[in-house]
Amino acid sequence: MTANGSETGDRPARSGRRPGQSGAREAILAAARVRFSEAGFDKTSIRAVAADAGVDPALVHHYFGTKQQLFGAVVQLPVDPELTLSAVDAAPLDRLGEAILRAVLGVWDSPAGPGIVAMVRSIIGGGDTSLARAFILEVVMERVRQRIATPDDDGRLRVALVGSQMIGLLMGRKVIGIEPMASSPAEDLVTAIAPTLQRYLTGEIDTPPTKPN
């Protein structure tokens, strides 16, 4: 059950470097979409996707790179999340909130931004949020969570709180267009929101609020 749909007469057999590329690519993407939807990111292996698509695992790596990059292709991310995540990885723990904001606002405000907004709107309007949930929980948040986890606190609520503020910022700035948030310079939003994210990540989040001083 190999998926090899591009064997046309005008390409000599065995001489092309990637014979049947587009058919195999599509088969891999289709298999990955089903696996990621049903099993989530963590429990999906490149090997299983390759088996479903009837190709060698090396071909999956050759076309798509890492499992995360394959996931990005499945959800049709207009940017490689690895670039953003690397910038966040490089930040010290006590500047993590600021680094997340700068990295994410940089992508949203880039030429890739409208594609991201369109994807988010379609996911939220479309009914099946399982891929969005898997992406947010298992790709974007997981690396940050591992950095902030302690023996007493797995950090899951902390990264979910960060995610909620970032999703809301995307909605306010890019989808609904709430002014002045929609047209504020990114740095003003970093200044306003970074302390929120930093507290969610490394501050007190289980002490009931007291009257501000």
Place this chain on the structure above:
Amino acid sequence: MTANGSETGDRPARSGRRPGQSGAREAILAAARVRFSEAGFDKTSIRAVAADAGVDPALVHHYFGTKQQLFGAVVQLPVDPELTLSAVDAAPLDRLGEAILRAVLGVWDSPAGPGIVAMVRSIIGGGDTSLARAFILEVVMERVRQRIATPDDDGRLRVALVGSQMIGLLMGRKVIGIEPMASSPAEDLVTAIAPTLQRYLTGEIDTPPTKPN
């Protein structure tokens, strides 16, 4: 051009208390939807809606109450926003963040919650966000903004920041379903998020972040 579509033979003319009720109601709603979409909440008057619908302004008040309640009917809010806003109005300025969270989580977690989630998903997925923007900016946020505004700061960015965190919380808890946020007790979320909202409303938001102590 009155809209009176319910004159059926089995109801005696002039004796019903609300003759043509459903036709007039629908005409008012249709006229209000157009006005609110095109002019926003502030610049739409009950008088103009009544004129467009060919009815007396008193009939609009009779059927729908205040302009805000008419707006709620247009966007098919499953709850009367006045109830939530009153609870927030009653809170002292230095507990406003907590009051907003409790009031909003109370509505989302109530039997009306699924209707709100469905409405939000349809608005975000559907393309036209102008009514959502008008509702968030001019109804929900405006009363809070007026309370926190000072001569030096109109409070617009502050309430937009609050709105972004609340929209993101709705997405994480109710739409995308990010755990443990989706199933946390509401009070845990109040504890974690109230200081964020309180700082956005009455704290420093224009000082660049420094290293946390």
